[in-house]
Amino acid sequence: MALLLIPTWAGPILKNTGMDWIIHLDTDELIHPAGAREYSLRRLLLDVPGNVDMVIFPNYESSIERDDIKDPFTEVSMFKKNYDHLPKDTYFGLYKEATRGDPNYFLTYGNGKSAARVQEHLHPNGAHRWHNYMKSPNEIKLEEAAILHYTYTKFSDLTSRRDRCGCKPTKEDVKRCFILEFDRLAIIRGLKESVSLPMQEYQPKAVPKIKVIKHGS
Template identity: 25%
Template sequence: MSFVDRLRELRLDAGVFRRATDRGANESAPSAFIRPRPIESRSSKEQSVGRRQSSNEFSGRRFFSSAAGSPVSRPAVSSPKKVYPTANNSSWTTEAKEPAGERQVIKVGTGVRPDDPPSSLCPKPRSPKLKVGITLMTRKPHRFDWWLRYHRNLGICHVFVHVEDTPELLPLLDSDEFAGFVTVTTGDDNSLDTHNPNSPDNYYTLMQRQEEQVRRSVVSARRMGIQWLFHIDDDELLHLTEPFSRLVRELGSDVTCITFVNIEATPKSLNAECVFEEIDTFSQHLMLAYRNGKSAGRVSVADWHGPHRFTGRYCVVPVERACILHFESCTYEQWRNKFIKHKEMGEAKKNDIPFPFYRDSVTLFQEDPSGGKNEQRWKAFYQERKIEHFEQLHEDEKIRIRLTSCPKQMIDGASGSFCKWRNA
């Protein structure tokens, strides 16, 4: 065999090995729109709050090949592109805006791909109706009637709700309007009797009670034929600019957890008749609470994996396609009711809370149990630390979203935005 022939044979062997190695790496890598960093531990709590961050918390990327629609790994570049598959396995991209210092404009859109062919030219068979539910625990919620109507109109088929310390909520849940839409348990039915919701360390037993609520909801959801189950709170809304069913189809059957990034509402006054309708400004900057999103689990296989995730392979959906709108303590009354019940918390446990706003709120109620005449000192704290805090936001760090309790059906509906996204 000549030297040239031998060299050609070696190159062919190397090429086969390289292709096999790449294929193995692709098969073992998680299928995701965005590969996130690991969730920060409490030991790094000060790094996760009180600072400006770019709108994208995630360093990794997953790109989809235009030939076969399968994910392939590519190295990070200085000007990354987000690439999403279309129904015919073609792709469209949006350029990521270069950050200015530590800032980055959040690009938002309607979720309609610019190069998608008209539906009349590319008819798609109608898939079976996707059944999606929500599970949560609630205590003295703000406008829970609005919250229920919103998610029912969005396309949620059922809500599993555990009510704590709010007996006045039960007539609403038992009304003709909602009785068939909700499964209700309460703190008085011994369903979560291993944890007392009125205990002084309620902040820390909350996660244990949530775990029991989620796990029994998964069992009930399987019996009801529900395919996906979100775990969110009564101050959070699902927001989608395209159908959830499209996200499910694109990700494939091996993904068991779909995570929506959260963005935080920015209140402008102490009181509101309905924060969901009156607040229209949100941001991923200067956030006062968590920032690692909330998830839906595939009911047939997923299980509890903490309050923000379900077990199995997961993906994080880009914020312009879907997100969680978090109305964290958006009225003075909500804030007071949330933190005053923790005034007996011990110093060690309080210092372990990862959010300075939370810790300082608990400290306030411990050191000033009366709040002064008409609770003026408490109100002054809320005005400064909540309302004026978000006044520091720059205009390019704000997202405007106007909501209604009758959104477009976005669970299994046609693509399109049910409310307008725009930068401030």
């Protein structure tokens, strides 16, 4: 089985590519193929029923604990689980602690990413899903596998986005480039700063408090 990972700006999928699956994945993300008979994305997709056209990977969002991260893929190990993978009483019961005053559960996106079988008339539907001009894809959501999103783990993640943006550091202007409120606020700060943000300013939103609950207390 052949896999193809593509950037989110890719155009129409060509016929006869030799690929079996195509996946939305960004450079700050990894795939966690939990739930397969072996820890393998290839195995995970081979086990998908043949009548399924698209699988949804719920995303987890990283929570950084230090301000000196060099390689997030090896140094960051704490993630906030997607609500699709949490018991509802846990999600709603700890929502306030998890969001830390932010209006959204995640700082960035929360609708996961998807993989699609390569077939005729397949086309990207935004940065997270796929569309087929001739039919409605049959899709399933994976119960254990996930996308690990390493969100703003280094200050350079912010400055690299800032340097690609021609926006002015105002709330109105950054709307041209960014959809999510946290992205907009981060970019505004990045446009104004040339050195790393103090960890204490970012961490309260990025890292939820760890709450220890003792039985009988």
